[in-house]
Structures are given as C-alpha cells and as structure tokens.
Amino acid sequence: MKALVLAERSDAIAELCAGARTVADEVVLVAFGDTQVPEAVADKVAHIALPEGAVVDDAADTVIAAFDAEKADVVFVEPTKHMKVVAGKLAAHLGASVITDVIAFEGDVATNMFFGGVGMKKQKAAGVAIYTVGAGVFAEAQASGANAVEELAWVAPAKAVKLVSSKAIEKSGVDLFKADVVVAAGRGFAAKEDLKMADELCEKLGAGLGCSRPLTEGVDWLPTEVYIGVSGLMLSPKVYIAAGISGQMQHMVGCNRATTLFAINKDKNAPIFKQCDFGLVGDINTVLPALTAAL
Numbered sequence: 001m002k003a004l005v006l007a008e009r010s011d012a013i014a015e016l017c018a019g020a021r022t023v024a025d026e027v028v029l030v031a032f033g034d035t036q037v038p039e040a041v042a043d044k045v046a047h048i049a050l051p052e053g054a055v056v057d058d059a060a061d062t063v064i065a066a067f068d069a070e071k072a073d074v075v076f077v078e079p080t081k082h083m084k085v086v087a088g089k090l091a092a093h094l095g096a097s098v099i100t101d102v103i104a105f106e107g108d109v110a111t112n113m114f115f116g117g118v119g120m121k122k123q124k125a126a127g128v129a130i131y132t133v134g135a136g137v138f139a140e141a142q143a144s145g146a147n148a149v150e151e152l153a154w155v156a157p158a159k160a161v162k163l164v165s166s167k168a169i170e171k172s173g174v175d176l177f178k179a180d181v182v183v184a185a186g187r188g189f190a191a192k193e194d195l196k197m198a199d200e201l202c203e204k205l206g207a208g209l210g211c212s213r214p215l216t217e218g219v220d221w222l223p224t225e226v227y228i229g230v231s232g233l234m235l236s237p238k239v240y241i242a243a244g245i246s247g248q249m250q251h252m253v254g255c256n257r258a259t260t261l262f263a264i265n266k267d268k269n270a271p272i273f274k275q276c277d278f279g280l281v282g283d284i285n286t287v288l289p290a291l292t293a294a295l
Ligand SMILES: Cc1cc2nc3c(=O)[nH]c(=O)nc-3n(C[C@H](O)[C@H](O)[C@H](O)COP(=O)(O)OP(=O)(O)OC[C@H]3O[C@@H](n4cnc5c(N)ncnc54)[C@H](O)[C@@H]3O)c2cc1C
Pocket: 185, 186, 187, 188, 189, 211, 212, 213, 214, 227, 228, 229, 230, 231, 232, 233, 243, 244, 245, 246, 247, 248, 249, 250, 251, 254, 264, 265, 266, 267, 270, 282, 283, 284, 285
C-alpha cells in the first residue's frame, strides 16, 4: 500500500505522514515551495519548486503527474484552502471524490463530518481514497522514513491563476494549532477595545486568542489567520472557551473536537449551549473580568 501526503504546514506534514505510515508501507510526501519539511517523516519527499509568481493551487497539474507516476492507493490532505483546491483537481482527474473532514479511521472506513459537524458518516472510498484530515486525528502515530528528496518537473496549468498583488499576512504571534487552551471571541464583543478582556484571560491561562469569522472579515478586529471554523482553522485544543459566539455550525466544526468546550453567552437559547461541555449564561462584560480576576 502506498500513501501520498499533501500538506503545507510542518505540523500537519508530520502528523499526516505519521497517519499515512499506519496504513501504508510506502509514504510519499509532496512538499511545496519553501515549506519546512520535518526530518524523517516520509520515504520520499517529492518537492515542487514554485516558479516565480505561481500560486500553490497551480501545482495541481504537477501533483497529478506525481500521482500518476507513484500510483498511490490513498491520499491524505491537510485541509488548507490551497490543498483543498489541489485535492479537488486530483480527484477530478481520477474520477474519484474527496472525503472531507475525516475525524477517525477504522481500517479503510473513514468517519467524516458533514454540515459543519452537525452530522457524522462512516464511509469507504470507491477507488483511490482521498481524505482531508484535520489536526489531532493521527496525534498518537509516529512518522518515519528517509526523506529521499526528488525534485518534480513543474507542469504548467492550462489556465494559471494570475497573481495580481500580495501582502504579508499579519501574524498574531500565537500558533493556535499548538495552544492547549484557546479563547475564541465572537460578535458578542461590542467593540474592538473589549477584546482586551479576552486578551487578559488568555494571559492568565497561557491561551491563544482566536475568533469567529465576523471578527476578522466583518470588522477586521483580528487577523484572518486566527478565525476558527469550516473556512478557517480546525483545532483540537484541550480547552476551548467560546465567548459571545452563537454556535453556528460553520464555526463549531473548527472547535467541536476540543477535549473540553466552554461557552459563555448571554442568550440561554444560543445553539452553542447544546454543543458545549460547560455553558455559562451571562454577559461577557461581567463574566470575563470576573473569571480573569478569579484565576
Ligand atoms: C460558507 C460559510 C462559511 C463560513 N465559515 C465560517 C467559519 O469558518 N468560521 C466562523 O466563525 N463563521 C463562519 N461562517 C459564519 C457563520 O455562519 C456565523 O455567521 C458566525 O460563526 C457567527 O459568529 P458569532 O457566533 O461570533 O456571531 P453571532 O452569530 O452574531 O453570535 C453572537 C452571539 O453573542 C451573544 N452575545 C451578544 N452579546 C453578548 C454579551 N455581551 N455577552 C455574552 N454573549 C453575548 C449573542 O447571544 C449571540 O449568541 C461562515 C458562513 C458561511 C455562509
């Protein structure tokens, strides 16, 4: 059995390669551009150097050529925006489908979430299995391999994405994937200055600050790299504290694999109270300072 891994971040590379090793005797990692590849994670690292001005999405044709050469049985994909595009194009080429948001495997049966985590389904891939797998699913697995590097020849796409402009992503300083505790702020925060309450709680708890999407794309109070959910980060911290977040499925899919989920909301009927381990009905303007003071 041969597995191909498509991933961009070092943590995800290590974890998906480790997971691939649990089912395959040969693991091939496809690495893009200047991605940091951890040591000893795969038998082969098929490296794609991105031509000047090319975006990762356009590496899909090179990945397809690599797949055709490798003839892998299974593909594990990190669920980033770019990797999802590449996986979709690979699946179209193979006449296969991508099984998304997989949260567990039993042999070749994958359990995946749908409707943003509201439902679960067990399914077996027909043909080549292509899975997007979030952080934590293979946390216990151990990667291994000689990392023999092979440079892949760039296959130019018929219609390349035209890069019009780019700007550096504002970094928050915290890697939410590594944080044991995440405090997430939602639209319950009435003003940007109020995020100070969440910051102070984070400081006490040694937590990372994330948010729901409206706080990044609606009002731009926090960088887009820290919003959590189906189109943002999919996290599995030990503790997740959702403050002023209603519990829409698009957000919850990014946090419902936390070991313990706390919710603070002033509306006792907020949907999040049906999805959390501990819920507190209260105003964040009172609860958060009291919590921080008590810790
Ligand atoms: C295709 C698509 C993809 C999406 N992807 C994402 C995604 O990845 N991540 C994401 O987060 N969203 C995503 N969304 C948006 C999502 O549907 C919700 O709109 C969003 O998650 C709501 O954010 P919220 O809970 O912060 O805000 P709201 O739904 O407005 O909830 C605010 C909550 O705060 C409570 N509240 C108000 N004031 C206080 C107070 N003083 N104290 C305590 N509680 C208070 C309210 O009772 C309410 O429950 C997506 C939507 C679509 C259509």
